[in-house]
Amino acid sequence: MRVTALVLSVLAAMAAAEAAPAAPVFDDPRGLVEYVYLPYTNGTFPEDAFELYSPSLVQLWQDMEQRRGATATAPLGFDPLVNGQDFDIDDLAVTDPAIRGDWATVTATFTNFGVPQELRFTLVRRAEGWKIDDIESLAGDEPWRLSELLAADPLLN
Template identity: 40%
Template sequence: MRQFTAAIVIAFMSAGGAQAFEDPRALLDAIYQPYASGARHDGLEQFYSTRLKALYAANLQRQSADPAGVPVDPNAPDLLSFDPFIEGQNSLLLDLAIGQPVVQGERALATVTFHNFDHTSLLGVALVREADGWKVDDIASMGSDENWLLSWLLQYDPFGLN
């Protein structure tokens, strides 16, 4: 009976909510660990702050109707369908380097560099401590190819579609 109960508890914990990270570096390590082995995350929202989740929700809502209020095709591709942690959809990360986060109170900032296929990336990851641990609050791409700020992409329509 004890083994059965333990199995249920383990299954519940693995299928349950997001893990709490008491250290910003532990959060970044957890985010990038699957990519280093060629795997993907099931859901990135577990790593996002409350503010970033709200920006994603508002962006999704804006994409459901055009400026005149006409519903958009539900099968239309998501404008922001890329994974911001790898700047793309697929990953073959090489030379991954996660900088030591600089912590100031309830906020932290760290850099992440890597090569994804033939693309070199330099990301600035802003983190915030919430009640359930450290979360990603924003991501900025500062590489030589494309520069973007995730919160800006979510809040405004860079493609002029809405």
């Protein structure tokens, strides 16, 4: 009886592992930033995009969700990867990384509905590869840093 239960548990775990592909591991910061833009061209968005973010950035997202509680407001109101609510990405270019130890910066430039965008990604190297630790908008009249937006109190904005 115990052997049957053990075999069934192992088979269930194997099926779950096959059904949920492992998160990609990036040994190149530029490759990670290029990867985050693939869904905007091929329409295949990952089930869990948080796998690409550092634990500290994920924690900021979770804290923001908890602070906003039962309010009907969206955490940000826009997609920080395209700096807009919708997207029509053209002319994407991703720079080579500037690496300092376990930290790197990579800049992505593109147009979204014809409007020039420039985003700087700060990445951190972890045991499971490079992860996005912050994103900063460098173009336009209203620059922002994702970590600051997530840390802000939504009821005060």
